[in-house]
Amino acid sequence: MADRTRVGVLISGRGSNMMALATAAREPDCPYEIVLVASDKPDAAGLDWARSHDLPTFALSPRGLGKPAYEAAIDSALRDAGVEVVALAGYMRLLSDTFVAAWRDRIVNIHPSLLPKYKGLDTHARAIAANDTVGGCSVHLVTEELDGGAVLGQAEVPIRPGDDADSLANRVLVAEHALYPKTLAAFVTR
Numbered sequence: 001m002a003d004r005t006r007v008g009v010l011i012s013g014r015g016s017n018m019m020a021l022a023t024a025a026r027e028p029d030c031p032y033e034i035v036l037v038a039s040d041k042p043d044a045a046g047l048d049w050a051r052s053h054d055l056p057t058f059a060l061s062p063r064g065l066g067k068p069a070y071e072a073a074i075d076s077a078l079r080d081a082g083v084e085v086v087a088l089a090g091y092m093r094l095l096s097d098t099f100v101a102a103w104r105d106r107i108v109n110i111h112p113s114l115l116p117k118y119k120g121l122d123t124h125a126r127a128i129a130a131n132d133t134v135g136g137c138s139v140h141l142v143t144e145e146l147d148g149g150a151v152l153g154q155a156e157v158p159i160r161p162g163d164d165a166d167s168l169a170n171r172v173l174v175a176e177h178a179l180y181p182k183t184l185a186a187f188v189t190r
């Protein structure tokens, strides 16, 4: 499979979006491959899944290192793996302006709201509190502004009477797992 875009995925937790990206990448016509799964949390559940699926992993806690040294190490791991595009998937750390500039227009993220609505945290609770009838998720380019880069793809999900943040999050997550691989594939072939 020649000329597939080499993607590095950054996770902090269970990594279900990373799993969706990696599962899609097993299809012969997928235009990207996952060449590294990296985490700031050495005990992230997603790392176990990646290892058991023979994906290269890198784990480093920033604790005691400081942000610049930590990010330099992540940057080196990505470059050593030949990564061309970085996909954030539940990565719970803000990237520095230096890191964003080094990977300008080559970092994407999935966010659980219909951006530009509800940047940041607690998106589902905020959508319910606002009496929205539709929620969803967005894949966007990462810039220096939190959740502020160009939107590459979105999926809408109904908000039902009686929904709480957890029930809505579960419904949106199903949509995330379909949206992210599709949007990343379109992005790398743009």
Ligand code: GRF
Pocket: 011, 012, 013, 014, 015, 016, 017, 018, 089, 090, 091, 110, 111, 112, 137, 173, 176
């Ligand atoms: C997802 O809801 C994603 O949109 C948000 O964090 C969550 C990560 O879930 N950025 P997972 O680790 O991919 O399962």
